[in-house]
Amino acid sequence: MDILVYGYGKMASAMVEGWLRAGMDPARIIAFNPREKEVAEGVTLTTEVPERHFDAVLLGFKPHMLGDIAPEMQPCIGPETVVLSILAGLELDTIASAFPEAGGWVRFMPNLAVALGKSPNLLAARGLSDGQREDVTRLADMLGSAEWLGGEEHFDLATALSGSGPAFVYRFIDALSAAGQQLGLEQGLSDRLALGMVEGAVSLAAEAPYSPGELADRVASPGGMTREGMNVLDDDKALEKLLVSMLKATADKGSELAAKARGEG
Incomplete structure (x- = not known):
């Protein structure tokens, strides 16, 4: 999958580190950050929003910034794009409303042990095809383990246990x-x-x-x-x-x- 990491904070950068540690080709990862920032070797950093669609877009900014940032992200989102949200507390309804053109939406809650490939990664999704679900599972397993929840009812509680x-x-x-x-x-x-x-x-x-x-x-x-x-x-x-x-x-x-x-x- 070609992945855009939108916002290169501590958690997002730890996930990239974990994916590379697990063998992902760094050329598949584009990191957007509004300011210059050191990124993992082989990963491309851009300070301009890419004008193309990606297979997956990882939301790596602060949750309260979604309303301001979502409009400028739309050129990166297409019907084949899976939006991966690590934004604490934001439900699938909110993510889907912000990116209505996407092909699927996933709440993806890791912890910082992703950098070592040792994080249980909570997952809840909407709109995924079987192939996309397999791709997301593979991405999560590269960082530790994929832990799919049946719905969002207990997502915050599971996040409290595993993410926090x-x-x-x-x-x-x-x-x-x-x-x-x-x-x-x-x-x-x-x-x-x-x-x-x-x-x-x-x-x-x-x-x-x-x-x-x-x-x-x-x-x-x-x-x-x-x-x-x-x-x-x-x-x-x-x-x-x-x-x-x-x-x-x-x-x-x-x-x-x-x-x-x-x-x-």
Whole structure:
């Protein structure tokens, strides 16, 4: 597929990096950005909106900019074009209304691990042919895994878990190190221990034949040190309740952004 990346921010550039890492020909990618910007080797950067249609157009700008930018993008959109939106909170109705000439519309929500080919990529679509759906699946699989949702009902919630999730994990690592420091560990040591522990634990969870819950119980022997710490997290489902509140607040923000895009707020 010939792909136009419209807006070369952090997420869009990470996706390009992931596609190239997976073997995509960089000559297939055109990156538009209003100002000069460093792009991956072999990728063409332009500061002028291309006057031709593309197989796929990736929307890589801020969600609130859609209304201003969509009109100037129309020369890039044709009946064969699939619009890929990574714009948080914007529903398919909004994307389709902005690009009515497109042949299909996809909400595509990755996280920054796309650069390493390790992101679960949420997908919901409208108007795709079987071939286009296969193409989109292939693009998502090159960045980690394609996770098709049946509809948009839970897209914001899934985005909160998968798309926003890395930030929550990073905050946990930081907090774990901070806790170690408050109890007496030197900062550098505490930082290394927290990060290295999480890296190893995640790698093991990805390869183990056990669920994360089962792994936790295998680590925590009855009456031992680990179990004592887990009792703090498990008491009255304290950790689970905290994370429910966290995901709900994140998903609700997505709904709020969607309402604003529809002019309801």
